Amino acid sequence: MDKNAVQKLIDLKSERVSFEVYAGKSAVWKNFFLVNVDGDKAPFVKCGKCSTLLKWKSKDGTSSLNAHHQYCSPKSPLMKITDLPGFSGIPSQPKVPSSVKSQIANELVNMCARDIRPFSTVDGEGFQGLCKSLIAIGSKYGNVPIEQVLPCATTVSRHMESVLSKEKAALCEVLKTAVNFGITTDGWSHTSTNQQYITITIHFIDEQWKMHSHILATRAADEKHTADYIKQLVRSVMNEFAVYRPGIVFVTDNAANMKAAFRDELWIGCAGHNLNLVLSHGLQNSSIQSTAAVTELPTEVSGLISTCKELVTLVKRTKLNNSLDTTLKQCIQTRWNSVLRTLQSVYDNRAQLRSAASEPNSNRNLHRLLSDLSDELLEQVI
DSSP, X not given: OOHXXXXXXXXXXXXXXXXXXXXXXXXXXXXXXXXXXXTEEEEEEEETTTOOEEEOOGGGOSHHHHHHHHHHSTTSOOOOGGGSTTSSSSOOOOOOOHHHHHHHHHHHHHHHHHHTOOGGGGGOHHHHHHHHHHHHHHHHHOSOOGXXXXXXXXXXXXXHHHHHHHHHHHHHHHHTTOXXXXXXXXXXXXXXXXXXXXXXXEEEEXXXXXXXXXXXXXXXXXXXXXXXXXXXXXXXXXXXXXXXXXXXXXXXXXXXXXXXXXXXXXXXXXXXXXXXXXXXXXXXXXXXXXXXXXXXXXXXXXXXXXXXXXXXXXXXXXXXXXXXXXXXXXXXXXXXXXXXXXHHHHHHTHHHHHHHHTSTTOOHHHHHHHHTOOHHHHHHHO
């Protein structure tokens, strides 16, 4: 009797078929049964898990049985054709083992160390876009040498103009759909080279009320930042993108040259700058003698701020900052709400600072500053 006929009898649960446990030495036999048909041994075994009928004779051994058992075990479920990538039209998302992720993390650490790059590089959209392209190339062409894929720095620089032209053209098409724009601009200096720049950013809201912001240009500003120079530079950039038109709102800080540059336009002072100026002025002692009623900053508050600033400087200078759970933050005039950051960092580290001050041979100035610190006032000012 052939296999199909025996399988049919098994499916019909015919009394002609019986099963027998085989006392073999291999552990795999606990998952299979010998098959008897009409009381005689048939050259088949039945899987105890999936009831599949397999051809088997004593001279065959157990290799085929082991292979089937691994295939039909719960750890390796039977694959269906619909499980194959791309069958259903939805791209499969294979899971990457944690060991692979750990290996990549180690490689990224080496990259940042060797090339002197910040760890935040891996969070950049540009870096992640490059990684996606490299993965796609590996999937299509296999494990090719990286030298065949990555170009040299000179080649990259040669591609800059073509990429710029393409991106610029695409942005111009997007800007054509906007009804009107807001323009923000500001000057800044590079921390290392002191090279001065001016950046122009455009903003608009689309028909779905979604905000869009795009940097049009960051240009080196070597000349004196007069109102006329700023005006001409911003207008030339806007003309490049064909977005200069009546009714545009210009938003800048309250610097005299910025206000003068856009005095003939619809100009609004930046609310963030205004609030920061109010805060900065409000936390300064008034040194102006005036007959008008002036509400000066209470000496307790000014003293508290001075104590916290001096405390941060001392902790940084003595390297104590490195041993704190969260470091103290220095007050920097150009950083928005910097006083609050300083006060909050001192408040969060009070216990550790006092513990350090109580140790033998601790800094005397640390004792003095902490004794001048009022926790209640610090909390109220924050």
